[in-house]
Every structure is written in structure tokens, then in C-alpha cells.
Amino acid sequence: MIGQSSVSRIIAHVTLIIGILIVAFPIYYTFVASTHSLQTILRPPLPLLPGREFFANYYQALFGGIGQLGGVTVWTLLLNSTIVALGIALGKIFISILSAYAIVFFRFPLRMVFFWLIFITLMLPVEVRILPTYKVMVDLNLIDTYAGLIVPLIASATATLLFRQFFLTIPGELVEAARVDGAGPWRFFKDILLPLSATNIAALFVILFIYGWTQYLWPLLVTNRNDMNTIVIGLRKMISFADADTPWHLVMVTCILSIVPPVLVVVFMQRWFVRGLVETEK
Amino acid sequence: MATVELKGVRKVYGGSVEAVKGVDISIADKAMCVLVGPSGCGKSTLLRMIAGLESITHGTIDIDGRVVNEVGPAERDIAMVFQNYALYPHMKVYDNMAYGLRNRGMKKDEIDARVKRAAETLELSALLDRRPRELSGGQRQRVAMGRAIVRNPKVFLFDEPLSNLDAKLRGQMRVEIKNLQRSLEVTSVYVTHDQLEAMTLADQLVVMNGGLVEQVGKPLDIYEKPASTFVASFIGAPPMNLLGGNGGKTGAPLTVADLSDLGVSVPPGTTTLGIRPEDIEQGDYAGEGLKTQLTVEAVEPVGAESFLHGKAGTHRLVVRVPGRSIAEPGAVLPIFAPRAKLHFFDANGKRVEG
Numbered sequence: 001m002i003g004q005s006s007v008s009r010i011i012a013h014v015t016l017i018i019g020i021l022i023v024a025f026p027i028y029y030t031f032v033a034s035t036h037s038l039q040t041i042l043r044p045p046l047p048l049l050p051g052r053e054f055f056a057n058y059y060q061a062l063f064g065g066i067g068q069l070g071g072v073t074v075w076t077l078l079l080n081s082t083i084v085a086l087g088i089a090l091g092k093i094f095i096s097i098l099s100a101y102a103i104v105f106f107r108f109p110l111r112m113v114f115f116w117l118i119f120i121t122l123m124l125p126v127e128v129r130i131l132p133t134y135k136v137m138v139d140l141n142l143i144d145t146y147a148g149l150i151v152p153l154i155a156s157a158t159a160t161l162l163f164r165q166f167f168l169t170i171p172g173e174l175v176e177a178a179r180v181d182g183a184g185p186w187r188f189f190k191d192i193l194l195p196l197s198a199t200n201i202a203a204l205f206v207i208l209f210i211y212g213w214t215q216y217l218w219p220l221l222v223t224n225r226n227d228m229n230t231i232v233i234g235l236r237k238m239i240s241f242a243d244a245d246t247p248w249h250l251v252m253v254t255c256i257l258s259i260v261p262p263v264l265v266v267v268f269m270q271r272w273f274v275r276g277l278v279e280t281e282k
Numbered sequence: 283m284a285t286v287e288l289k290g291v292r293k294v295y296g297g298s299v300e301a302v303k304g305v306d307i308s309i310a311d312k313a314m315c316v317l318v319g320p321s322g323c324g325k326s327t328l329l330r331m332i333a334g335l336e337s338i339t340h341g342t343i344d345i346d347g348r349v350v351n352e353v354g355p356a357e358r359d360i361a362m363v364f365q366n367y368a369l370y371p372h373m374k375v376y377d378n379m380a381y382g383l384r385n386r387g388m389k390k391d392e393i394d395a396r397v398k399r400a401a402e403t404l405e406l407s408a409l410l411d412r413r414p415r416e417l418s419g420g421q422r423q424r425v426a427m428g429r430a431i432v433r434n435p436k437v438f439l440f441d442e443p444l445s446n447l448d449a450k451l452r453g454q455m456r457v458e459i460k461n462l463q464r465s466l467e468v469t470s471v472y473v474t475h476d477q478l479e480a481m482t483l484a485d486q487l488v489v490m491n492g493g494l495v496e497q498v499g500k501p502l503d504i505y506e507k508p509a510s511t512f513v514a515s516f517i518g519a520p521p522m523n524l525l526g527g528n529g530g531k532t533g534a535p536l537t538v539a540d541l542s543d544l545g546v547s548v549p550p551g552t553t554t555l556g557i558r559p560e561d562i563e564q565g566d567y568a569g570e571g572l573k574t575q576l577t578v579e580a581v582e583p584v585g586a587e588s589f590l591h592g593k594a595g596t597h598r599l600v601v602r603v604p605g606r607s608i609a610e611p612g613a614v615l616p617i618f619a620p621r622a623k624l625h626f627f628d629a630n631g632k633r634v635e636g
Binding site: 182183192 | 335355362364381382386429
């Protein structure tokens with residue numbers, strides 16, 4: 001297969017290199033653009049090497065404020081996005097692990113009814129229920145708040161089902177051993193279920209953080225004030241229809257900055273993420 | 283330390299399926315009680331009811347003079363060893379053993395002392411920092427035992443603890459469990475479907491079938507005087523020869539013709555005749571008993587002994603012969619069994635004394 005002859009190895013490498021170029025070059029080009037002045041960008045062709053405006057551009061974007069956003073800094077946008085993405089990821093994990101715990105390990109009336117209710121919400125993504133949800137948010141005065149940005153995106157059937165499937169693989173004997181060992185429901189959850197779910201939680205966290213970070217439609221609807229925008233919305237607002245009005249150098253800076261946090265999350269969680277996807281420790 | 287009393291214990295699932303149909307057992311202090319029976323006989327359900335993992339539909343279970351029907355598993359002062367060990371995979375061996383003690387709010391030094399002592403008893407001291415998946419099957423089994431003994435409970439419950447081990451290790455662990463139980467002097471209930479385990483471990487053997495107790499007693503008493511055809515065929519390997527009418531095929535009772543074939547007289551009401559394979563001897567016999575001719579069909583040499591499979595008239599028989607057998611398939615041998623070694627059963631499969 002791989003590396004059997006030098007020809008096939010060369011072909012494989014060339015293919016891979018082309019693939020990497022296709023993926024990486026636009027990002028590199030964005031980075032290059034973010035280090036040039038607006039004038040250089042507007043006067044094509046754009047150089048292929050980084051310019052001298054790196055510190056000036058990044059400083060202005062992060063701390064100087066951006067005119068198109070009413071003087072809000074990219075720093076604020078990053079902070080907003082981080083809060084929202086973290087809130088969605090952690091909130092979803094919290095809610096879904098608890099509901100999966102209840103559904104798998106407890107026998108209560110209407111248990112299957114609740115399970116199916118949760119299951120059915122899979123068919124109702126945010127976009128389908130967006131108008132009623134918006135109305136609820138308006139009535140609750142949650143427009144332009146973090147709660148308004150986070151809460152409607154937390155209710156998650158997917159994560160609940162994922163945890164349910166994982167919990168079902170936990171042998172009944174383990175649950176019984178814990179009962180004999182005097183662990184009540186809460187102790188069992190904390191001492192046994194959570195540690196066993198650690199890799200699953202990590203994998204889910206990565207997926208959900210990126211899901212939250214890249215949300216577009218809902219943040220667009222539920223925020224009016226510039227200082228409550230997420231970075232994705234901010235980026236969109238910075239681009240005006242008239243080319244000359246757009247601070248392209250700052251847009252490029254914002255693009256690069258908006259990529260950094262998800263990349264960091266993936267890089268730091270990668271080991272756990274992969275383990276969560278491939279291995280179940282039992 | 284503790285006695286265990288089961289009085290009229292029944293378990294009904296979903297209002298109709300009766301897994302345990304009224305069981306009375308009284309287990310003496312420090313005794314090892316083994317529940318044995320085929321799968322589905324209710325033995326595991328019964329054990330789980332003693333543990334408090336299953337509710338009790340009818341009757342009472344009483345541990346050390348206290349009715350525990352409404353007491354949770356943690357408060358019954360029992361420790362259980364599970365079939366698949368049920369070790370906490372994310373905890374080290376030390377924590378696996380200490381977990382139950384911590385949950386009871388025991389002091390750290392006390393926990394440490396107990397875990398260390400149990401580890402020494404079970405030769406686990408070098409493994410305390412390992413995780414279960416880094417251990418072999420036998421070591422995991424030991425940790426599961428350690429988790430039970432650190433608690434110093436009133437009753438040990440074993441749910442087929444050796445069924446996941448290979449044959450050699452099983453024999454070894456069987457002896458260890460027996461010694462451990464002896465030296466700790468803890469009342470134990472042990473569930474197994476392996477009659478060899480049951481015979482060797484039990485002080486008190488309970489043979490179960492279809493949710494009912496067939497017979498309770500000392501293992502050898504049961505072996506020598508099985509109360510029913512079920513017990514007779516379940517305890518002992520190879521099982522007791524059970525001879526009925528019509529070659530035993532239709533469950534028909536023994537007829538006069540059968541009896542004259544076998545040259546034996548039976549007490550009134552007998553429909554089935556039982557003989558252990560090792561109680562059949564070769565040769566002519568002048569005394570009273572079973573006397574007939576065996577046509578050998580197959581010979582199974584297993585080393586220390588050989589088993590002859592054959593037919594006496596229409597009846598299939600297995601005969602145990604010590605050492606090598608000189609008989610070849612096709613040979614016709616005179617065989618006999620003294621009357622004192624015969625077992626008689628009536629139409630309901632119950633033992634008839636005679």
C-alpha cells in the first residue's frame with residue numbers, strides 16, 4: 001500500500017502537499033494580509049510575504065476599537081464569543097449528562113415519555129423553532145444578554161443521547177457494586193460515572209465549543225448592541241458593501257484572531273478528544 | 283458472627299413470572315452455604331435478594347436476627363463478589379478496596395491499615411498502585427475478594443466468582459476462597475452452577491431447581507442420598523444412571539420385565555432406579571442387588587479412571603472403572619451393584635427408602 005515503490009510514495013506526498021496547500025494557503029494569505037496596511041491591501045497584487053504592520057494592526061484591532069462596530073474592540077468580541085462558546089459547551093454537557101443519568105439509572109413514572117420527548121427535539125434544530133424562541137427571549141428581556149445568547153442553544157438531544165448510549169454500556173454489576181459499597185446516587189455519579197465519562201466529556205466539549213463558536217443565525221437575531229456581538233457577527237458587520245469603507249487590514253486581523261481560540265481548544269484537548277472517540281475504558 | 287434465615291422467600295416479576303417460589307433456608311453462623319442449580323433456577327435471584335439488590339415479593343430475610351427486607355444493600359453489612367468482579371476501572375487497586383470504607387466515613391489510618399492487611403492476606407501488596415486493566419484475571423478476582431474482606435462484613439455473598447477463570451486457576455482460587463472463608467470465619471453464601479465447586483466448598487449445600495429448593499444438606503449426604511432424580515442427576519460427574527421403563531426413553535415406570543432384566547427387587551412405588559457409575563462393579567455377585575450384563579459401546583479413558591458407556595438390555599448405563607479399562611467396545615461384561623448402593627425414586631421423582 002503505502003511506500004511500496006518510490007513512485008507511489010511520491011504521488012502520495014504530492015497529493016498530500018497539494019491538499020495542505022489548498023487548506024493552508026488561504027489562512028496564510030489571510031495572515032499575510034493582516035500584517036499589511038489598508039493601502040497595500042487595496043493596491044493589488046497583495047505581497048506573498050508578511051508586511052511590517054503586524055503590531056500596529058493587531059494592537060488597533062484588539063484595543064483601539066473599530067469604527068464599523070461603534071468603537072467596540074475585537075478584544076470584547078473575543079471575550080463575548082469565548083463566554084458564549086464556553087457557556088454552550090459546558091451548559092450542554094451539564095444538562096445532558098444529568099438527564100442521561102436520570103433516564104438510564106432511575107426508574108420513574110413516564111421515564112420513556114421523557115426520553116422520547118428529548119429524542120423528538122432532535123428533529124427541531126434552532127432554525128426551526130427560531131421565531132417562537134425569539135419571542136420568548138424578547139418577553140423575558142433576554143435580548144442583548146449572555147443568557148439570551150447561550151440558553152436557547154443549550155437544550156441538546158444529541159449530547160443526551162450520546163451520554164445515554166455510553167451509560168448503557170456500563171455494566172450493571174458496577175452499579176450494584178457501588179450500591180453495596182454504600183455509594184448513593186450522587187456519590188455514584190461523582191465518583192464513578194463522571195471519571196468514567198471523562199474522555200467522552202472532553203470529546204463532546206471540543207465539538208460543542210466549536211459549535212458554539214461558529215454560531216451565526218441565533219447571535220445575529222438576539223443581539224442588537226455592538227458590544228454584545230460575538231466575533232463571527234462582528235466580522236460580518238465590519239465588512240461593508242462599499243469596498244473603501246471596509247478596513248480590510250482589521251478584518252484580516254479579526255479573521256486570524258477568530259480562528260485562534262478553537263484551534264487552541266482542539267490542540268490542547270486533542271489527546272483526550274481522540275481517546276474519547278476511539279476508546280471506551282471499561 | 284451472623285446467621286442468615288430465609289423464610290418463605292418468593293420473587294415474582296411483573297406480577298406473573300415467579301423466579302423464586304417459596305424458599306426456606308437457615309444458614310448457620312460461620313458456615314459456607316452454596317446454592318447450586320442449572321441456569322434459571324433462581325439461585326442468583328435469591329442471592330441478590332439477600333444482598334438487597336432485588337426486592338422481596340413475599341417472605342422475610344433475616345441477617346443476624348434482624349429482618350432486612352426494607353434495609354438497603356449498604357446497610358445490611360454484607361459484601362458481595364460479582365461474577366465479572368465489577369472493579370471500578372478508573373480506580374487503583376488500593377482505592378477499589380478503600381472506596382466502600384470511605385463511603386462509610388471511616389478514618390484514613392483505619393482504612394489504610396485494613397486495606398494493607400487485606401492486601402497482605404491476598405498477596406496483593408505489590409499491586410496496590412495498579413489499575414484493574416493492568417491485572418490478570420486471577421489478580422482481579424483477588425482484588426474483588428479484597429474489596430469484600432476489608433469491610434469485615436457479617437456475610438459474604440459470592441455470585442459465580444470463578445466462572446470467568448480458566449480451569450487451572452479456578453481450582454486454585456477455589457481452595458483459596460475456602461481457606462479464606464475458614465480463617466475469617468464469616469458466614470457466606472456462594473452461588474454456582476458448577477457441581478464440583480459446590481461439592482468442595484460447601485458446608486451446607488442447597489440444590490435448587492425451577493425456583494424451588496430440591497434438597498438441603500451436607501454435600502456428601504446429598505451425594506449419597508439424593509432426595510430426587512433431579513438432585514441425583516445434577517450432583518456427580520458423570521451423573522447417576524437413572525433407569526426407568528422402556529429404556530428410560532419415555533419416562534415410563536419400570537416394569538416387571540425391566541426388573542427381571544436387571545435382576546433386582548425394588549420397594550413399592552418405585553418407578554426409577556438410580557446407580558452411581560462408581561457403584562457398579564464387574565464380575566458375578568451372589569448377594570442381593572442389581573445383576574446384569576453390560577454390552578460396552580464406548581470407552582472413555584480419562585487417566586486415573588475410565589468410563590464405560592453401554593447398554594444393559596434396553597437401559598443405557600455408564601460405569602466408572604479405576605485405572606485403564608481392558609474392555610473394548612462390543613465386549614459383554616457381567617456387572618453388579620449391591621442393593622445398599624441403589625437409589626429408588628417414585629413417580630414424582632422423589633426418593634423412596636428401601
